[in-house]
Amino acid sequence: MPEPGSETEEALLEECVDELDAAVERLERFPVFVLALAMRVHLAALLNAMRVSGQIGERELRDFVSAVHPGAEDFADEES
Numbered sequence: 001m002p003e004p005g006s007e008t009e010e011a012l013l014e015e016c017v018d019e020l021d022a023a024v025e026r027l028e029r030f031p032v033f034v035l036a037l038a039m040r041v042h043l044a045a046l047l048n049a050m051r052v053s054g055q056i057g058e059r060e061l062r063d064f065v066s067a068v069h070p071g072a073e074d075f076a077d078e079e080s
Contacts (some may be wrong), residue, residue: 047061047064047065
């Protein structure tokens with residue numbers, strides 16, 4: 001596993017995002033809200049699997065979730 005924040009990790013992240021974008025494009029027949037809910041379910045399952053396997057600790061998991069959550073509030077504010 002590359003060092004967090006390294007150029008290698010950033011390149012892997014960019015490649016992964018590109019592949020996820022391509023996969024999501026193939027799901028265009030679904031409404032955007034359905035895709036968002038499916039991604040939420042998938043992320044929850046992925047994080048739980050990482051927690052169960054010991055790849056992420058409880059503290060790291062809480063930090064991740066709290067870092068992601070405020071972004072949702074920002075989008076809600078933009079809609080108003």
